[in-house]
Amino acid sequence: MRKPSPIADVVMHPVRLRIIQQVGTREITTASLRSALPDVAQATLYRHIAALVDADVLTVVEERRVRGAVERTFALGERMAHVDHDELLEMGSRELQQAFLTFLAHLGESFDRASAADDPRFRDFLGFGETTLHVTTDDLAVIQAGLGELLAPYLAAGGDGRRTVTLATALIPTDGAAPRG
Template identity: 35%
Template sequence: MATADLLLHPVRMRILQALFDADPLTTGQLRERIPDIAPATMYRQIAVLAEAGVLEVAEERRVRGTTERSYRVRKEEAVVDPAARAAMTLAEHRRAYTTFAASLMGDFDRYLAHENADPHADGVVYRQAAVWLSDEEFAAMVEEIERAVVSRMGNAREGRIRRVVSLVVVPDEPGTEADTEPGG
């Protein structure tokens, strides 16, 4: 498993998002999907992810005297290790969340930049809700959400649109419990 610093780097996060639930892609194909990243930066960040074991080479082939590699995400390695997450300082969490939120904004801006973008017709959803849950109920809810998403990964076929699902869960206040006393 990786660290937050490794995965929540803005360019590396975009590379991983482009590769999640996709067929293996070459660096050239990744550059087509995210053309605003400079080629040298793309190659360097792919190398960092591959060296860390987050990306693996799915295929190598000779093309005009050079080796072209196709990469895929090792999903079990593309997760921040729970111990590493627990050891993060508040400042590190803030930086990681800021990178994540900026990435979401960038994804949405790139979507809106398409001339045929239609958020209503395309089913764009951004929603927030407050729920009161015990730690056990919360863990069960997160597991249900993950199961629902994971069970639909790999469904690429005609008539389907690739949609990116992101999840953020933040307590309203640390350790706040409902007041269960009458009149409270």
């Protein structure tokens, strides 16, 4: 059995991040991905899709014949498309910085695309800010579990006038001081 690549090695590529963003919580065909990412050459897109499938980040949920070719439909796979805590601990400083900068670049690109649409409702769904928390690692586990429970009803695409938004989080220690007991 092959050892899976560290998730950061797989997803921290700008094209792969864009593919993951397009898939999100829905199912999407290769044709829809080509339409959504017209600036990515077809061969390049297919190569990155294959890498994501090989790493179980994407999974094939359906295959059907379309004009003699096989059209595949994808969804997010078994592995979550994020870097987990254990993988963060294994990264060197340069790898960690590159992963974070890739994340920020992807976030900035998403913002640029959304704001360029010149939709007057854009700001109705926009928000950003930061807050300081005073936590232990156990507190963070409780917060993550609570956020997962809170967000679960909003992860599936649905009608009812809902708009798709991206929620991005980053936890960054603000000082090098030892934890307070």
